[in-house]
Amino acid sequence: MFKPERTPLSDHTMLVMGSDRMARLISSRRFAAFDGRILVTGFACMGDLLNSHEGTGVLSAVDSSSNLLRTMFNLREICPANNRDCTVLRPTPPIRIEFREGLLDSEGNLLFGSAGFRLPTIWIHRGHGGYDENGDIGISAGLDADRMLSTELVSDAIRACGGMMLLAILPVCTSKPSARILRRNRRVAMVEGNDMTFISCTQSEDRLLGLDQLRELMYTPRWYSMVLHYLGFTAGD
DSSP states (O other), rough: OOOOOOOOOHEEEHHTTSSSHHHHHHGGGGGGGGOOOOESSSOSSHHHHEEEEOOOHHHHHHHHHHHHHHHHHEEEHTTTTOTTSSSOOOOOOHHHHHHESSSOOSSSSGGSTTTOOOOOOEEEEEOOEEEOSOOOOEEEEEEOSSSSSHHHHHHHHTTTBSSOOEEEESSSEEEEEEEHHHHHHHHEEEEEOSSOOOHHHHHHHHHHTTTHHHHHHHSSSTTTHHHHHHOOOTTTT
């Protein structure tokens, strides 16, 4: 029976996913900046993804991350801080998926720096990692590794963009240095990319399949109840 290689989620992700930190995030003002979009870069459309042998893990990551997002949105809608009179709900946005073939727009500019572009709530980049032409750590523009983009420049574009990103997923080679850069960005809450060296295509798929650990964490007996506790619910609520 096939079993994917299980790489643990990063310590930083586990910290943010802690019930106390998660409750603070859900009840914070910046939560309203999450627009519900899951952006997949590396594939032009769903048909492109479904017909690629490199897309299996992406579908699993979309399922895992949408489950996380749906749970957080449900908690937000019943959060006392969000509904102080306990009657009027402030609806969260619908979860939807968007595809882009790469991180550059039609004019060759960084997608995150394009006029009017808003940060997705979840970003899954199916590409490659390595170093750009200046020797700086980077990620590929798309599924092919023909052009590497400096992660610092990508992070700068994200910082200047509207909205907030809950989770960035980088199943690419040498992803750990890129993840460290993005974790310093206040516009990004969590980043998954924990490899220091080359990883194979199969390992990239495994990293995406491993996102099901988010679901497992949320389904632990005490996680949901503790989040409710920190959100201000009492035993009688």
